[in-house]
Amino acid sequence: MSRPELQAPPEIYYGDTEAKKYTQNTRxxxxxxxxxxxxxxxxxxxxxxxxxxLDVGCGSGLSGEILGEEGYIWAGVDIAPSMLEVAxxxxxxxxxxxxxxxxxxxxxxxxxxxxxxISVLQWLLNAETSHPxxxxxxxxxxxxxxxxxxxxxxxxxxxxxxxxxxDQIQLITSIAxxxxxxxxxxxxYPNSKKARKVFLCLFVGGGGGQQVPQGLQGEEEDDSxxxxxxxxxxxxxxxxxxxRKNVKDRDxxxxxxxxxxxxxxxxxxxxxxxxxxxxxxxx
Amino acid sequence: xxxxxTHNLLACHAKDCNTNNFPLQFKDVQxxxxxxxxxxxxxxxxxxKIDWKALVDTARQLGDTSLPLEQxxxxxxxxxxxxxxxxxxxxxxxGSMTCPNCGHVYPISNGIPNxxxxxxxxx
Ligand SMILES: C[S@@+](CC[C@H](N)C(=O)[O-])C[C@H]1O[C@@H](n2cnc3c(N)ncnc32)[C@H](O)[C@@H]1O
Ligand SMILES: [Zn+2]
Numbered sequence: 001m002s003r004p005e006l007q008a009p010p011e012i013y014y015g016d017t018e019a020k021k022y023t024q025n026t027r028x029x030x031x032x033x034x035x036x037x038x039x040x041x042x043x044x045x046x047x048x049x050x051x052x053x054l055d056v057g058c059g060s061g062l063s064g065e066i067l068g069e070e071g072y073i074w075a076g077v078d079i080a081p082s083m084l085e086v087a088x089x090x091x092x093x094x095x096x097x098x099x100x101x102x103x104x105x106x107x108x109x110x111x112x113x114x115x116x117x118i119s120v121l122q123w124l125l126n127a128e129t130s131h132p133x134x135x136x137x138x139x140x141x142x143x144x145x146x147x148x149x150x151x152x153x154x155x156x157x158x159x160x161x162x163x164x165x166x167d168q169i170q171l172i173t174s175i176a177x178x179x180x181x182x183x184x185x186x187x188x189y190p191n192s193k194k195a196r197k198v199f200l201c202l203f204v205g206g207g208g209g210q211q212v213p214q215g216l217q218g219e220e221e222d223d224s225x226x227x228x229x230x231x232x233x234x235x236x237x238x239x240x241x242x243x244r245k246n247v248k249d250r251d252x253x254x255x256x257x258x259x260x261x262x263x264x265x266x267x268x269x270x271x272x273x274x275x276x277x278x279x280x281x282x283x
Numbered sequence: 284x285x286x287x288x289t290h291n292l293l294a295c296h297a298k299d300c301n302t303n304n305f306p307l308q309f310k311d312v313q314x315x316x317x318x319x320x321x322x323x324x325x326x327x328x329x330x331x332k333i334d335w336k337a338l339v340d341t342a343r344q345l346g347d348t349s350l351p352l353e354q355x356x357x358x359x360x361x362x363x364x365x366x367x368x369x370x371x372x373x374x375x376x377x378g379s380m381t382c383p384n385c386g387h388v389y390p391i392s393n394g395i396p397n398x399x400x401x402x403x404x405x406x
Contacts (some may be wrong), residue, residue: 050325073325075289077398084395095289099398103405106398108294108305110332143406146296
């Protein structure tokens with residue numbers, strides 16, 4: 001089957017059925033979680049310092065909820081109402097916006113301490129949205145320019161995406177540079193067909209002194225494990241034991257809250273008639 | 284789940300709408316209060332980003348008058364708790380936000396603002 005971004009505009013492709021399927025698939029949850037941890041690692045935020053992050057193309061919250069679990073406050077934007085609806089059902093913690101990133105952002109200068117985007121940019125390269133739009137370069141330019149000004153100086157944006165060619169990587173990097181970003185592309189497991197991952201690692205400010213990080217080498221299951229690999233394995237184990245349950249039903253939420261309270265966590269939301277409720281359709 | 288946290292960072296992004304395009308004006312809102320973890324370090328880090336006048340005005344419009352007109356230089360716990368509540372616990376669930384400059388209306392449904400622009404509004 002051809003790539004999703006070649007099949008239909010994103011808000012059509014990720015309709016109700018696909019949004020649920022995408023979110024419930026445990027293999028997919030694991031891949032998106034792995035890439036989110038890696039993106040966080042590449043963001044290189046100051047440890048134990050709170051930060052406000054943006055998740056570009058947050059979808060149903062598979063990437064964003066990890067930001068929340070790691071203690072960050074975040075906002076997310078996505079163009080697909082069905083994906084956002086699943087995010088609401090799962091009660092993710094970020095502020096969500098229905099937005100086409102190709103139209104640019106209105107966030108004030110310096111709003112975000114860091115930005116991640118997991119498996120989204122290829123959509124700007126390929127399928128048009130069903131909203132009338134102009135060319136991919138124009139949309140990419142609008143995206144990167146307004147993203148750049150919305151970020152704090154200094155800070156980083158890490159955007160994992162699926163390019164089909166080196167030309168696409170070239171196009172994206174050159175537009176990002178014109179928008180004022182430093183940085184470049186990090187390729188993890190470049191020689192593995194399966195595990196190869198491309199991260200655009202962009203810098204705002206920092207006096208040009210920032211080095212583009214190294215990609216991970218070898219095969220994914222290799223012995224030569226870097227720091228985050230262990231974390232990744234723990235997470236993977238969590239997925240396997242089913243702790244990271246996909247669509248959060250009311251019982252699951254109540255149980256999780258109960259657990260938090262027992263562990264003495266403060267500020268666990270009170271249970272209410274809204275907990276885990278079905279929401280009315282968006283828009 | 285638009286909260287004042289993000290509302291305070293959000294200007295209109297319609298084409299050629301560059302001045303007087305902030306803060307977006309809430310209309311016909313339905314609010315929901317949901318408790319959130321109190322994180323004083325986050326708040327202190329966030330304070331320099333806040334447009335204080337916009338925050339005070341918007342909080343007042345939503346019925347909360349606990350913030351001082353000037354951003355205080357010394358912050359105590361009581362102040363931080365009020366700020367926490369205003370930024371992170373008040374959720375605007377329904378209603379809309381209107382740009383004070385071009386008049387574009389961003390509708391809010393189920394807590395999610397619709398930021399999509401029509402073709403003639405895209406920059
Ligand atoms: C593969 S999903 C990834 C979602 C999430 N980041 C994750 O890791 O699970 C791709 C997402 O990109 C979103 N997307 C595609 N084009 C977009 C655009 N122009 N503006 C905003 N979001 C877009 C889609 O709606 C979809 O939710
Ligand atoms: Zn405007």
